[in-house]
Amino acid sequence: MKALPGSFDSRAEAALADPSLQKALQNFKPLFVAKRAAAVAELSDFERLRDAAAAIKDAVLSELDVWLERYADKVESLGGKVHFAKDAADAREIIREICRKADARTICKGKSMVSEEIGLNEVLEEDGYRVVETDLGEYIIQLAKEPPSHIIAPAIHKTREQVADLFAQNHPGRPREDSVAGLVNEARHALRERFFESDVGITGGNFLIAESGTSVIVTNEGNGDLTQTLSRVHVVTSGIERVIPTLDDLSVFLRLLARSATGQDTECYTTLSTGPRRAGDPDGPEEYHVVLVDNGRSKMLAGRFRDMLRCIRCGACMNHCPVYGAVGGHAYGWVYPGPMGSILTPLFNGLAENYDLPNACTLNGRCQAVCPVRIPLTDLIRTMRNEQVKAGLMPASQRRMMGAWGWVARQPGLYRALERLGSRMLRLRAGRRGAMSSLPGAEAWTRVRDLPAPQGATFIDQWKARGGDQ
């Protein structure tokens, strides 16, 4: 998908001023946090699972080439076809070619973040295919012609009334539904025919298992299963980092994924797919393709952001991010919102173009505290700021200020004198008041809050006046 128009600031402001978005965020925030906490509390060894999951990913990443070859060879030995895509354009071409060869008309899709990342829908629609997102959330935003605002709950920003409006516009001849049950039922009926006429079914791949040549998806709706079972051709799109060694490793991740994502102990459907329909199988796709997308991932492997390749796309980081909770996913401008996006988007789309993302973070560490694969997200966001500084991207005014402050802070006498001066001026300005409601030069602070006035002379001066160290 293309980056959204506007700056982070303008999108964030629009989000803060959107009452239905704010209502949606208000509803969602406590829900995911509380459900995760409860689901985690039920397991005695959750922390050990996190350690193991991170260690498995680290081990695989350090020999990623070996595991990918093992995986690809196994898939192909079972009649599947593995395609390697070096970038988004490459991946799009591979999938277009598969659809062309399949003489496809209808393409059903399960939710896949990689497919959003490579901007797949746009080109397939340009080619004239009927492309249908089948995850209810994805379906809603496809009708709204909007990008997802959350990686596991793509339409989290939509209220029920907005969904009802969209369905009323897009499902002619049906009475308007207003209840959640009615809307879900309406989508079920609308999508059923699409599943049965689907030629190519495209799903994501949460995990790729080298041992058995298996791709794994997890869903609650069953749309991913209908997509892959009823289509003639099943295409799995996945990042190259998703390979894991064995089925037993999969179990470690499955115990973490649903709990971290939605606070369920398991999603409804965990599906392990291995190759195309076998001789004697009554149903299932005739062809099975896996498109492994690099798109900058191999570059991440070498550098300071390697830990990000452990990500299993659960969304816990954004569920717990207070900034995401305030502005929602669209403010982040691209496929991956929240903390994960503040690292991934600059890496994929440019440090300069996405300057705000790592900066619009309070470094509060809540994302890092819940990440099931222990990605040090907060540290990486700070590291991203360092990369921006090294690339000369810090705004000149801020750079000058930082430089001057850094110099002064290394001249203790001068620093003391300036603190003393600042304290005196602030007290002068405040007069008898305990706080100032405005202060020239500090409008960004005082627009939102009063500035408490200094209590008196600086602590160090008072300490010295009282006799200093005794």
Place this chain on the structure above:
Amino acid sequence: MNRELVLHEIRRAITSAPGLRARSALPPRPTPPTYGEQRIERFTDRLVAHACTWEAIAELDELPQRVVAWLEQRQLDHRLAVAPPLMALNWPEKVDRHSRPAAIDESVAVSLAFAGIAESGSLVMYSGPNSPITHNYVPEFHLVAIRADDVCDNQEAVWANARALGDMPRALNLIAGPSRTGDVEQTIQLGAHGPRQVHVLLVRAKDMKS
């Protein structure tokens, strides 16, 4: 070739990070949970937690009459998609059954699970001539027979059983309850695209090894 190109990039990246290649030892995995005597109880508890219903039957021969009773309670038609191994059971004549893949308007399917998982209350379906995968997802109502002996403690035990049969089947499906979605205002709604109800028939007798 793209494959070599991408793998080359990966190798180059790994080599450029000092010591990375050496960190490839896989860690020990936490021991999966086991339930001993409580295995079946755990399994049925988790079924209920995932909004399944269940009943115990003494032997597989009881299945047709139980299924018919279940249908009649809900005033459903006697048209069924039935897994091939269950077709030859003693079905009443009024039951119209087939074992082809599910049709778009399929209402009820009766399947036989490959295994159950006590840890998560999951039913495991193993695709193949005896187990059409469309039966698991297309119908509104899914009735699943499972032998008590096939209920395992955890996933790892299921993987071991699957490995013993050779390569993985085209699809191995872990199913925990009816289909659901929270995509409209985070309100959980059952019956998103797959079954609205999953009913489990737990066969306790050991006389069905045939």
Place this chain on the structure above:
Amino acid sequence: MSRSTHAQPRVGLMATCLMNVFRPNIGFSAADLLQAAGCRVEVPTDQTCCGQPAYSAGDDDTARAMARQLIAQFESYDYLVSPSGSCIGTVRKYPQLLADDDAWRSRAEALAAKSYELLSFLVDVRRVTIDASYRGKATYHDSCSGLRQLGVKRQPRELLGQVEGLSLTEMEDAEVCCGFGGSFCVKYPKISEKMVDDKLRSIAESGADTLVGGDLGCLMNIAGRLRRTGARVRVWHTAEVLAGRTDGAAIGEEETR
């Protein structure tokens, strides 16, 4: 306050920039508490800043220079203690920051290992008991750095629980960021406003008349917004309450005498 039984260690008190300018009372409270805990307290008067603003901004070169300066100023003490989770959190990052600097890495590690946030130092290292009183119903805001980098959670509650007359009530989302985030609050004021308003709502719903916390930046943000919205909740640093230095004005209040 009772003395612990250990020999009297020398503690270098780090006067954080905000505390030094805006709230000396926290510094004196910290000194009182440390002395009562049997420590000899010294305040190196040539100290400036731990470098947190540079570190957070990603300006590692500046942060490293500040780190070396602070290490040299504090490494001779038995402990470095400061009434701020985020400043101590920064000191604990020094080893990572100076990882490639052979001359300084081990010095950074040595200092990080003996650097403590005040409240955890009082509980985990010195095991003090508190003798103070405060009339009010307080709620505690867990500042993020202290909570998640240093594990400060139980210690302030344990100590506040010993304050006579003070009842502690937990607010919803006590562990959620207040929207301060250093320069974040001035770079993204609207998002920060939304976050601090969420915090104010939690405080109001708790029914508390007093907010306490362990990091002055957060407290100035919350107190400033409370004043702006006309709320009457009083805001103190935990150290002030524990040291019984609550006769004067709370953060953002005018002196009444």
